[in-house]
Amino acid sequence: MSAKKNKPEVKILFTNHVADAIDRAVGDMNPSSVHVLVDVNTEAFVLPLLQAESKVVAGASVIKVKAGEMFKNLDSLTSIWKQLGDGSANRNSLLINLGGGVITDMGAFAAATFKRGIRFINVPTTLLCAVDACVGGKTGINFNGLKNEVGMFRDADLAIISTLYFNTLTSQELLSGYAEMLKHALVCSTELTNKILAYDVTNYNPDTLLKLLEESVGVKQKYVAADYEDVGARHALNLGHTIGHAFESLALERKSPLPHGYAVAFGMVGALVLSRMKFNFPSDILNSYVGYVRRHYGAFEISCDDYSKLLGYMHHDKKNDCAEFVNFTLLKSPGEVEIKVPVNDDDITAALDIYRDLLGLP
Amino acid sequence: MSAKKNKPEVKILFTNHVADAIDRAVGDMNPSSVHVLVDVNTEAFVLPLLQAESKVVAGASVIKVKAGEMFKNLDSLTSIWKQLGDGSANRNSLLINLGGGVITDMGAFAAATFKRGIRFINVPTTLLCAVDACVGGKTGINFNGLKNEVGMFRDADLAIISTLYFNTLTSQELLSGYAEMLKHALVCSTELTNKILAYDVTNYNPDTLLKLLEESVGVKQKYVAADYEDVGARHALNLGHTIGHAFESLALERKSPLPHGYAVAFGMVGALVLSRMKFNFPSDILNSYVGYVRRHYGAFEISCDDYSKLLGYMHHDKKNDCAEFVNFTLLKSPGEVEIKVPVNDDDITAALDIYRDLLGLP
Numbered sequence: 154m155s156a157k158k159n160k161p162e163v164k165i166l167f168t169n170h171v172a173d174a175i176d177r178a179v180g181d182m183n184p185s186s187v188h189v190l191v192d193v194n195t196e197a198f199v200l201p202l203l204q205a206e207s208k209v210v211a212g213a214s215v216i217k218v219k220a221g222e223m224f225k226n227l228d229s230l231t232s233i234w235k236q237l238g239d240g241s242a243n244r245n246s247l248l249i250n251l252g253g254g255v256i257t258d259m260g261a262f263a264a265a266t267f268k269r270g271i272r273f274i275n276v277p278t279t280l281l282c283a284v285d286a287c288v289g290g291k292t293g294i295n296f297n298g299l300k301n302e303v304g305m306f307r308d309a310d311l312a313i314i315s316t317l318y319f320n321t322l323t324s325q326e327l328l329s330g331y332a333e334m335l336k337h338a339l340v341c342s343t344e345l346t347n348k349i350l351a352y353d354v355t356n357y358n359p360d361t362l363l364k365l366l367e368e369s370v371g372v373k374q375k376y377v378a379a380d381y382e383d384v385g386a387r388h389a390l391n392l393g394h395t396i397g398h399a400f401e402s403l404a405l406e407r408k409s410p411l412p413h414g415y416a417v418a419f420g421m422v423g424a425l426v427l428s429r430m431k432f433n434f435p436s437d438i439l440n441s442y443v444g445y446v447r448r449h450y451g452a453f454e455i456s457c458d459d460y461s462k463l464l465g466y467m468h469h470d471k472k473n474d475c476a477e478f479v480n481f482t483l484l485k486s487p488g489e490v491e492i493k494v495p496v497n498d499d500d501i502t503a504a505l506d507i508y509r510d511l512l513g514l515p
Numbered sequence: 516m517s518a519k520k521n522k523p524e525v526k527i528l529f530t531n532h533v534a535d536a537i538d539r540a541v542g543d544m545n546p547s548s549v550h551v552l553v554d555v556n557t558e559a560f561v562l563p564l565l566q567a568e569s570k571v572v573a574g575a576s577v578i579k580v581k582a583g584e585m586f587k588n589l590d591s592l593t594s595i596w597k598q599l600g601d602g603s604a605n606r607n608s609l610l611i612n613l614g615g616g617v618i619t620d621m622g623a624f625a626a627a628t629f630k631r632g633i634r635f636i637n638v639p640t641t642l643l644c645a646v647d648a649c650v651g652g653k654t655g656i657n658f659n660g661l662k663n664e665v666g667m668f669r670d671a672d673l674a675i676i677s678t679l680y681f682n683t684l685t686s687q688e689l690l691s692g693y694a695e696m697l698k699h700a701l702v703c704s705t706e707l708t709n710k711i712l713a714y715d716v717t718n719y720n721p722d723t724l725l726k727l728l729e730e731s732v733g734v735k736q737k738y739v740a741a742d743y744e745d746v747g748a749r750h751a752l753n754l755g756h757t758i759g760h761a762f763e764s765l766a767l768e769r770k771s772p773l774p775h776g777y778a779v780a781f782g783m784v785g786a787l788v789l790s791r792m793k794f795n796f797p798s799d800i801l802n803s804y805v806g807y808v809r810r811h812y813g814a815f816e817i818s819c820d821d822y823s824k825l826l827g828y829m830h831h832d833k834k835n836d837c838a839e840f841v842n843f844t845l846l847k848s849p850g851e852v853e854i855k856v857p858v859n860d861d862d863i864t865a866a867l868d869i870y871r872d873l874l875g876l877p
Contacts, residue, residue: 234665270744293631
């Protein structure tokens with residue numbers, strides 16, 4: 154019998170031999186039963202590949218939920234718990250989460266709470282999940298109209314990261330994930346920033362991208378290890394998210410949702426402008442970054458008529474508890490992070506003006 | 516901002532000045548808001564007392580759920596999450612669980628998962644909860660027809676243990692809680708066993724009982740610290756539970772439920788008989804224990820016609836994974852614990868015969 158330990162570290166394998174990696178790892182873990190969580194997409198496009206190549210997956214019972222952020226909810230969670238129980242899972246069972254961030258967030262929470270915690274492996278099938286959601290221990294569901302309102306911190310026993318299934322992703326999905334790699338580069342070093350800015354993810358090579366992913370996830374792990382429960386240093390990973398979340402909310406209101414990574418990519422333009430204003434962030438890197446965004450992501454269109462709404466969203470973001478200022482994560486230079494920098498509305502407004510200039514908006 | 520850390524230790528205050536203890540502790544914790552979870556019983560009988568004496572409780576928002584084991588379920592949990600969110604709880608809020616084991620198990624789980632974990636204080640109002648449920652980190656709800664099917668391990672930030680509210684308990688409720696104190700004594704030492712067997716809880720003095728509680732909870736804490744996630748040494752605390760659970764199931768089938776503590780008290784008679792058979796457990800202590808049970812608990816009536824059912828329940832208990840034997844926690848002597856002792860059906864049957872003899876059953 155072996156219950157899962159809660160500790161802020163996760164074993165990660167970077168490999169494009171996923172079936173082998175699963176069979177070897179699960180052999181070592183020796184669970185009493187194996188259950189694979191999929192959504193309708195990974196059931197159709199990824200599960201059959203793994204069932205053909207992995208003995209473990211071929212013999213596992215399949216737990217299915219609907220696909221998409223709107224099904225990251227209590228009903229799906231309840232259904233996973235029930236399917237585990239009805240499938241005779243016990244404390245020594247194992248859950249494999251096969252999918253994007255919705256699947257790994259929700260599957261991890263289900264496993265971490267089923268019979269007070271069973272072991273689980275994350276196998277991300279999207280770039281966004283591989284670089285972000287599948288590691289770091291944040292699990293949960295949306296509830297009561299709020300994102301991740303219910304959840305906990307718990308690491309996977311293992312994450313198996315590959316680029317094997319990215320051929321089913323659109324360019325937009327690739328770019329959405331790559332925005333988090335841009336972010337990890339910016340909070341790491343000038344060297345990694347230049348390397349990531351020199352790569353075109355829409356035309357990736359599976360092995361090269363896997364190497365870049367390993368470097369990128371390593372950056373996240375460093376911040377997670379320093380501050381597992383996200384009360385300090387880990388806020389570095391919020392770079393671009395304060396303005397980005399406001400852009401996402403505005404886009405939702407316009408009934409034209411913005412993919413999360415795009416929102417972060419655009420939000421980081423604003424954050425780097427503020428970083429230049431407050432901390433003299435190097436202009437050459439700002440310009441290279443803006444060039445990359447314009448080439449690959451285009452621009453999220455805003456006018457000065459949107460400013461008051463955007464400021465409202467930023468002040469109501471859960472990460473800000475002071476009415477007068479909005480707290481930002483900013484950079485002195487790539488890798489030199491300043492968290493909880495209070496910024497007033499005048500400076501945010503100035504940054505939004507410059508954002509529009511830089512991205513060629515009227 | 517302060518998220519809760521998960522660590523296998525809990526701060527416990529033993530005091531009959533509960534209101535003072537709450538006000539002082541919560542003052543130090545400095546939460547952004549305080550929420551008190553009650554059921555209809557503690558709302559009626561305990562909450563008004565605390566609201567009159569504690570500034571913190573008087574100013575807290577009240578979260579109410581229905582009373583009883585059958586409402587330790589997903590609906591109640593969902594309702595607590597919703598009431599926390601609607602009451603503007605954030606990551607720096609605090610939940611006070613005021614009630615018996617259902618309230619502390621479920622309230623702890625709700626707090627540990629709301630916004631990935633907020634702080635919580637357990638204030639047990641029953642002896643059973645004070646001596647057992649409110650410490651040790653086991654949280655959860657019943658689900659899919661199974662006890663504690665969903666939950667996690669997470670300690671309260673503080674447990675405030677008093678005997679102040681026990682005057683609302685019946686003798687049966689006191690004795691049900693005291694059975695766990697008998698158990699703690701038996702897995703601790705001959706000295707504590709004799710002390711606990713010499714006390715009549717139905718005629719308790721609040722201060723004396725509080726001292727005994729402190730000693731008793733200390734025993735539990737020792738086993739919990741050695742094996743937080745209950746995969747080894749902590750099984751000591753299962754003493755009496757293997758036969759006890761079978762008695763509970765049989766009583767349920769007879770439509771005449773047996774209080775959990777009574778089942779444990781009777782189950783420990785069987786466990787001590789097996790301990791005498793297997794490990795020569797001292798007969799004088801066995802006899803003293805049986806005398807205490809006969810005087811205070813009476814007997815749970817079984818005949819040899821019930822044996823096959825009882826054996827069936829024991830083999831299906833989740834703690835046993837081997838078909839041929841049932842694993843028991845037994846004692847060589849008080850404090851000398853043997854866990855995972857495989858016992859075959861013949862020996863269990865013999866122990867049930869002796870159980871009937873000792874308790875004067877036909």
